[in-house]
Amino acid sequence: MRGRTALVTGAGTGIGRAVALRLVELGADVVGVGRRPERLAETARLAGERFEATPLDVRDRAAAAAFVAGLGRLDLLVNNAGGQFVAPAAGISRRGFDAVADLNLTALAALLQAARAGLTTAGGRVVNLSLSAPDRGIAGLAHSAAARAGIAALTRSLAREWPGVRLFCLAPGTVLTAGVGDELPPEVLARIVATTPLGRDTSLAEVAEWVAALGSGVADAVSGALIELDGGSGLVSAASLTG
Numbered sequence: 205m206r207g208r209t210a211l212v213t214g215a216g217t218g219i220g221r222a223v224a225l226r227l228v229e230l231g232a233d234v235v236g237v238g239r240r241p242e243r244l245a246e247t248a249r250l251a252g253e254r255f256e257a258t259p260l261d262v263r264d265r266a267a268a269a270a271f272v273a274g275l276g277r278l279d280l281l282v283n284n285a286g287g288q289f290v291a292p293a294a295g296i297s298r299r300g301f302d303a304v305a306d307l308n309l310t311a312l313a314a315l316l317q318a319a320r321a322g323l324t325t326a327g328g329r330v331v332n333l334s335l336s337a338p339d340r341g342i343a344g345l346a347h348s349a350a351a352r353a354g355i356a357a358l359t360r361s362l363a364r365e366w367p368g369v370r371l372f373c374l375a376p377g378t379v380l381t382a383g384v385g386d387e388l389p390p391e392v393l394a395r396i397v398a399t400t401p402l403g404r405d406t407s408l409a410e411v412a413e414w415v416a417a418l419g420s421g422v423a424d425a426v427s428g429a430l431i432e433l434d435g436g437s438g439l440v441s442a443a444s445l446t447g
């Protein structure tokens with residue numbers, strides 16, 4: 205990855221931090237964004253001088269577009285910033301739905317548009333993080349499942365439209381980060397992991413390695429693909445986070 209520039213959103217915590225550290229380890233110059241400067245600063249401390257942190261809210265369209273345009277040539281864009289709250293669909297207000305759809309789909313689409321010129325110049329690669337099997341429905345995550353299914357469709361559509369740019373949608377199952385721990389109690393996480401065909405979670409290192417591999421060109425014969433890194437959980441039954 206030496207000599208290549210990567211942008212990782214949500215690089216201050218969890219998956220985003222693990223991805224940023226792995227890319228730096230492989231020689232890339234990594235720009236990491238997120239809202240909380242103190243989280244980014246910790247990633248920077250761990251990563252060393254080839255990691256550059258910029259506080260940025262990806263939902264702030266103007267700021268995000270200006271920032272991405274300013275990067276110029278971009279070899280790899282990792283759209284990792286995302287999240288939601290768990291609630292039954294009947295308990296999701298209009299504003300709640302809009303906030304989750306915006307963070308996980310609309311803002312991501314805007315960031316991709318802003319990065320198009322830089323990615324096209326580089327013959328770059330994009331990894332969009334999603335959730336495992338959202339198209340099958342996830343009870344308790346109607347808003348997020350809808351947005352994440354949209355990411356897969358967006359990834360395929362851009363793969364058809366943007367010549368020379370490889371786009372991937374990477375959908376992990378359960379990755380035991382602090383972020384998922386804040387969202388779901390341990391017993392729900394244990395239940396989801398136990399019903400996974402491989403009977404296990406997906407490790408942070410595995411997600412980071414997949415992003416690095418896709419970003420390195422190992423999968424350059426592929427574009428538009430949805431890769432479910434979920435121990436087969438999407439094959440079994442649609443998840444329910446509400447019991």
Ligand SMILES: CCC/C=C/C(=O)SCCNC(=O)CCNC(=O)[C@H](O)C(C)(C)COP(=O)([O-])OP(=O)([O-])OC[C@H]1O[C@@H](n2cnc3c(N)ncnc32)[C@H](O)[C@@H]1OP(=O)([O-])[O-]
Nearest residue numbers: 286287288289290291295297299300303304307383384387
């Ligand atoms: C196995 C699972 C795999 C998944 C793993 C992961 O993703 S790990 C990643 C783990 N990390 C994360 O997921 C990140 C954590 N999540 C977040 O950062 C935020 O929830 C957000 C970005 C989704 C929304 O941000 P924001 O600042 O724009 O939103 P806001 O706070 O201003 O509220 C807007 C509306 O939402 C409403 N509302 C909010 N909570 C609830 C609730 N529990 N119930 C019902 N409603 C709720 C709130 O009431 C308001 O509506 P109202 O009352 O005006 O009609």
Ligand SMILES: NC(=O)C1=CN([C@@H]2O[C@H](COP(=O)(O)OP(=O)(O)OC[C@H]3O[C@@H](n4cnc5c(N)ncnc54)[C@H](OP(=O)(O)O)[C@@H]3O)[C@@H](O)[C@H]2O)C=CC1
Nearest residue numbers: 214217218219238239240261262285286378379381383384
């Ligand atoms: N952990 C899991 O089991 C799974 C996670 N995923 C997805 O992987 C991604 C990372 O998850 P994980 O590391 O576990 O959770 P985290 O909550 O740690 O990661 C979310 C990251 O997104 C950043 N972020 C959120 N909103 C914004 C915003 N508006 N602008 C910029 N950055 C933002 C957060 O930083 P800050 O708050 O500082 O802005 C944080 O670094 C998410 O998209 C998640 O939905 C998918 C499948 C499973």
